[in-house]
Amino acid sequence: MPFREINSKMVEAAVAPGQRMFSQRGAMLAYTGDVTFTPNTAGGQGGVMAMLGRRVAGEAAPLMTVEGSGTVLFGHGGHHVQVIRLSGETLYVEADRLLAFDGTLEQGTMFMGSQGGVMGMVRGQVTGQGLFTTTLKGHGAVAVMAHGGVIELPIAPGRPVHVDPQAYVAHHGDVRNKLSTALGWRDMVGRGSGEAFQLELSGSGAVYVQASEEKL
Numbered sequence: 001m002p003f004r005e006i007n008s009k010m011v012e013a014a015v016a017p018g019q020r021m022f023s024q025r026g027a028m029l030a031y032t033g034d035v036t037f038t039p040n041t042a043g044g045q046g047g048v049m050a051m052l053g054r055r056v057a058g059e060a061a062p063l064m065t066v067e068g069s070g071t072v073l074f075g076h077g078g079h080h081v082q083v084i085r086l087s088g089e090t091l092y093v094e095a096d097r098l099l100a101f102d103g104t105l106e107q108g109t110m111f112m113g114s115q116g117g118v119m120g121m122v123r124g125q126v127t128g129q130g131l132f133t134t135t136l137k138g139h140g141a142v143a144v145m146a147h148g149g150v151i152e153l154p155i156a157p158g159r160p161v162h163v164d165p166q167a168y169v170a171h172h173g174d175v176r177n178k179l180s181t182a183l184g185w186r187d188m189v190g191r192g193s194g195e196a197f198q199l200e201l202s203g204s205g206a207v208y209v210q211a212s213e214e215k216l
Contacts, residue, residue, distance in 0.1 A: 173205015
């Protein structure tokens, strides 16, 4: 179910019989054809555990199941929309950044602390980013939201990428994340941006970075 980018803030999706997709509640701008929108109480394909993970993280992002035959225009809050196409890999993205995605993708939840250890928890407490990250795996497309535009930065072996945690949108590939401090603990008081923290992504894949540090 491919997305067609109408402009930087809006995408169009074709909905076909026998297929479904999920969207954030309130993301539908307009549609044509015989399309239905049903509140999804199971948390997408991730089921209860995926939904529980978002609730624990304070990232309850209610989803709508979209089915039928027609086309739908998606957008939300005037945010920039970036389409990411997956060919079997796993995309890691915060739940509140999801605009819409193919129903064929397998949804789950990853605890960021499992890769970042204690510093992963510090990331959640100090920078305001979630401890849990939504995962989408398989073949399909995902539309994510960001502030001020998005750039995709490649991550290659021996060439890690350092990102301000508040500018982080999503990443995919065989990538490990680690949060490091650029300042001493006393200097970090009251600071939550890249001046104090740097999210280091290493391995092989790509990371999507937004132009603004503003959180959705």
